[in-house]
Amino acid sequence: MIRDITLPAFDKLLAQLISAPSVSSASSVWDQSNCKVIALLADWFGQLGFSVEIMDVPDNPGKQNLIATMGQGAGGLVLSGHTDTVPFDQAKWSSDPFSLNYRDDRFYGLGSCDMKGFFPVILSAVSDFSGAEFKQPLIVIATADEESSMSGAQALAEAGRPKARCAVIGEPTSLRPIRMHKGMMMERIHLQGRSGHSSNPALGKNALDCMVEVLVELTAFRRELQSQYQNSSFEIDVPTMNFGHIHGGDNPNRICGACELQFDLRPLPGMDIDSLRNSISKRVKPIAQKHQIEIVIEHLFGGVPAFETPANSQFVKACERLSGQPADAVAFATEAPYLQKLGMETIVMGPGSIDQAHQPDEFLAIDQIKPAVNILKGLIQQYCIEDVPAVPNDNEGIL
Numbered sequence: 001m002i003r004d005i006t007l008p009a010f011d012k013l014l015a016q017l018i019s020a021p022s023v024s025s026a027s028s029v030w031d032q033s034n035c036k037v038i039a040l041l042a043d044w045f046g047q048l049g050f051s052v053e054i055m056d057v058p059d060n061p062g063k064q065n066l067i068a069t070m071g072q073g074a075g076g077l078v079l080s081g082h083t084d085t086v087p088f089d090q091a092k093w094s095s096d097p098f099s100l101n102y103r104d105d106r107f108y109g110l111g112s113c114d115m116k117g118f119f120p121v122i123l124s125a126v127s128d129f130s131g132a133e134f135k136q137p138l139i140v141i142a143t144a145d146e147e148s149s150m151s152g153a154q155a156l157a158e159a160g161r162p163k164a165r166c167a168v169i170g171e172p173t174s175l176r177p178i179r180m181h182k183g184m185m186m187e188r189i190h191l192q193g194r195s196g197h198s199s200n201p202a203l204g205k206n207a208l209d210c211m212v213e214v215l216v217e218l219t220a221f222r223r224e225l226q227s228q229y230q231n232s233s234f235e236i237d238v239p240t241m242n243f244g245h246i247h248g249g250d251n252p253n254r255i256c257g258a259c260e261l262q263f264d265l266r267p268l269p270g271m272d273i274d275s276l277r278n279s280i281s282k283r284v285k286p287i288a289q290k291h292q293i294e295i296v297i298e299h300l301f302g303g304v305p306a307f308e309t310p311a312n313s314q315f316v317k318a319c320e321r322l323s324g325q326p327a328d329a330v331a332f333a334t335e336a337p338y339l340q341k342l343g344m345e346t347i348v349m350g351p352g353s354i355d356q357a358h359q360p361d362e363f364l365a366i367d368q369i370k371p372a373v374n375i376l377k378g379l380i381q382q383y384c385i386e387d388v389p390a391v392p393n394d395n396e397g398i399l
């Protein structure tokens with residue numbers, strides 16, 4: 001049961017979260033622990049009567065996930081947010097990024113919309129259920145490192161937790177339910193040949209000559225993927241492959257000894273990351289063999305799968321009704337595929353606009369907060385207090 005206690009007001013809670021720095025980054029110069037944010041959330045949810053569990057992220061010192069649970073059962077609702085922020089450019093901020101600043105009906109601060117602001121929204125929604133019986137669990141998840149490696153969500157998926165019927169990830173979507181996003185992979189191809197005097201090609205093995213053919217092959221693969229896969233829900237309705245970095249050789253009169261390409265690939269739902277990697281490898285390895293050049297293909301990070309919850313899912317319909325907006329697709333990747341893997345119908349929907357995320361003067365507009373609290377209250381009522389039937393139906397009277 002939710003305890004009848006009064007937590008500090010929304011802005012006081014958000015201010016504390018904003019002043020607990022939790023930048024995550026692949027660069028160790030920027031990377032920070034998220035433990036302070038986790039400790040604040042553990043305290044608040046604990047005070048409300050949730051059973052609170054803090055889990056260290058394996059092989060990632062200083063990084064923690066939080067699972068806070070109210071009630072029991074096989075159904076229920078997960079509300080999930082990440083605790084980390086991206087790095088920031090202090091000189092471009094008009095106020096201190098770590099101090100909540102309220103002006104022009106907006107809360108300014110690093111992570112205000114992406115996405116520390118989601119947690120006080122949850123706390124406000126939950127407080128309204130003090131004394132109520134939960135027939136199914138409400139589980140709040142706070143993850144580490146979403147902005148860098150997604151290691152927090154991956155650790156949870158590997159642990160097989162949490163389990164519930166449905167999940168909302170409160171990334172900033174201006175409260176529009178998002179049921180699809182593309183995946184993301186970043187790959188590196190390194191070709192190692194041998195340098196030598198350019199006057200005689202036989203004196204070396206030219207990695208750049210080989211890379212030209214690799215690029216032609218990848219371009220052909222991209223064309224094939226784009227003719228095979230289309231999804232009109234996305235603004236860019238085909239999978240994309242961007243050649244983003246190439247480096248090789250040193251001098252016009254030396255045979256190019258080594259060449260490296262880095263590219264990203266953004267698959268549509270229905271495309272599998274592992275099979276894409278296999279195809280790439282099958283296509284480019286024979287080229288390197290022909291040139292007698294060593295080839296290394298690596299992932300720059302583990303990759304995020306594409307994600308899709310069916311349009312006719314009962315949960316999608318419930319989120320559409322409560323938000324008053326039709327479900328949509330977005331271009332950015334989230335932790336949704338990891339929650340979906342655990343068997344939950346998953347939606348990305350939260351306060352604030354993605355336009356303000358990862359920007360100087362990031363803010364959360366105050367007019368997003370009340371509607372966000374109301375949507376969460378509606379979902380908690382339906383999925384935890386009333387425990388809707390597991391069989392999907394289109395009964396408009398459910399709410």
Ligand SMILES: [Zn+2]
Pocket residue numbers: 082114115146171172
């Ligand atoms: Zn985010």
